[in-house]
Amino acid sequence: MYYLGLDIGSSSTKAALVEIDSGKSIGVVQEPKQEMDIYAPKNGWAEQDPNDWWLHSCNAIKQLKKKYNITRAQIKGIGISYQMHGLVVINEAGKPLRKSIIWCDSRAVEIGNQAFKDIGGETCTSNLLNSPANFTASKLKWVKDNEPGIYKKIHKFMLPGDYIAYKLSNTINTTVSGLSEGILWNFKAGAVAQFLLDHYGIDGKLIPDIVKTFGFQSVVDKNGAKESGLSEGTPIYYRAGDQPNNALSLNVFNPGEVAATGGTSGVFYAVTDNLSVTECARVNNFSHVNYEKGKEARIGKLLCINGSGIQYRWLLNNLNVSSYDEMNHLASQVPIGSHGVCVIPFGNGAERMLNNKEIGTRITNINLNNHHRGHLCRAALEGIAFSFVYGMEILKSDGIQAKVVRAGNDNLFRSEIFTNTVATLIDQDIEIYNTTGAIGAARAAGLHKGDFESFGKSIMDNDFVMTYKPNKDKAPYLKAYTKWKQELELILNNS
Known part of the structure; x- marks a missing residue:
C-alpha cells in the first residue's frame, strides 16, 4: 500500500x-x-x-x-x-x-x-x-x-x-x-x-x-x-x-535544526521555539508544520537568497562548457580564494537579506593574463557559498544557533567545493539526503498517526547520502570570505 x-x-x-x-x-x-x-x-x-x-x-x-x-x-x-x-x-x-x-x-x-x-x-x-x-x-x-x-x-x-x-x-x-x-x-x-x-x-x-x-x-x-x-x-x-x-522532507522539526536548499535560489530554513524577532526585514517567520496553538512554539525562520544557483546556471550557459560536472572539475583545479577573483552573485532581482537592494552580479579582480574559466567557476561557487554564510550570520543575529544542517542532494550541494566551503565557514556538519518535496509530502501523509520517530528513521534509512564535515584548516576559507565580504559591503555602502 x-x-x-x-x-x-x-x-x-x-x-x-x-x-x-x-x-x-x-x-x-x-x-x-x-x-x-x-x-x-x-x-x-x-x-x-x-x-x-x-x-x-x-x-x-x-x-x-x-x-x-x-x-x-x-x-x-x-x-x-x-x-x-x-x-x-x-x-x-x-x-x-x-x-x-x-x-x-x-x-x-x-x-x-x-x-x-x-x-x-x-x-x-x-x-x-x-x-x-x-x-x-x-x-x-x-x-x-x-x-x-x-x-x-x-x-x-x-x-x-x-x-x-x-x-x-x-x-x-x-x-x-x-x-x-x-x-x-x-x-x-x-x-x-x-x-x-x-x-x-x-x-x-x-x-x-x-x-x-x-x-x-x-x-x-x-x-x-x-x-x-x-x-x-x-x-x-x-x-x-x-x-x-522541504524541511519536513529532511527531518527538520526541532529548535536548532536547519534545512538548506541550493536550487535556482538558495534557502536556509531554521526551526526555533522563540517568538522574538529582530530581523523581520531580512528574515521571514512562519509557523512550522509541527506548530500547534497552545503548545511550545515551532517557528520556521526562512532566509532566501535569490542570486544563488541561477548564477551558476548562467555560467553554464555562457562559458562554453557542457555540464555542471565539467564546471566543478575546472573549479577544482583552482585553489581556495580563486587567486583573488571574486563573484558577488546577486543578479536575480532585489535581495531581501540585503534589505531589498538590487545590486546585481559583480565579477571583480580578474587579471586577463592569468585568470581563466576555472577561476570563474571556483569564484562563482565560492561567492554563492559565501552568500549562504552571510545569511547564516543574519540568522544567528536573529537568535538561531544551528545544531545540524541538512540539505537535499540538489545541484549546488552536489558540489564538494560549495558544500565544504559552507560547512567550514559556519563550522557545522552538513548532512546530505536524496529526497524531494513530493517524497516528503507522501511520507507526511503517514504523520496523521503522530509517529515522528518512525518518520525520521525512514528518512535516515532510505535517503541519507553522506556528511560533509568542516575542514580543519579554516584560515584560507576565512581569508577568502573576508575579502568577499569587504567587496559586498563596499557595494552596499555605495548603492
Missing part, C-alpha cells in the same frame, strides 16, 4: 509514491515535462491559472500509476506541498475568478510596506512575526483596491495547495501554517490576525475553515476521483508550503 505526495510548483507539478510500511520511495514523475508558463501582464507581475496546476496534478497521478503499475485502490492517503504565498480567489460555484497571483509577483510590495508603517512595526513583529510585505494578505488587498468587481464575487480565498485539495475533495479548508505564510496568523493571540484584516477592510468570512496540518482534512469526492484517477474516499492527510515541507 502507498501514500501519494503532490508538490505543486510554479515550474511543474511532481507526484511521488512511497510504501506505507517502509517509507521507501517508489518513484517520482513530473508534469509538464517543460516548465509551466508564468503570465506577466505588467513588469513585476507573475500569474498562473490554478486549473493548470490541477490538470498537471491529474496527469502526474495517472502517469505515476501507469509507470509503476499501481491501482487507485492501493493509494491510501495524500499529502500536498505547494508554492507558497500565492493567492487563489473563487466564487460560490468554486470557479477561480482570476489567475492566481503567485509567490514571485511584486505588485503588493507597497501595500504591505504601508501597512507595516500604519499598524506599527512593534505590533506587526510581536503579533505577525513579520511585515505584511508582499504576501497573500497584501495581494488580496490589491485585488480589493484594483479589481473591486472581482473582489465582490469572492466566496473564499485560498493558497495554491488549498485549491488542489479543494479540487480533489470539493471541501474548502486551510491550515494555520498556510495562514501564517500569508501573514494572516496572530501568534500572540493564537488566532486569525483580525487586526490586519480590519486594516485592509477584508471580511474574515473569506478565510476557509482551519484544519490541522497533520490529520484528516478531507476525502476525494466523486468528481475528484473521476478527474484524478484516485479512489473516491481517499483521505487527504497533510498540506504545507514548499519550504516548510
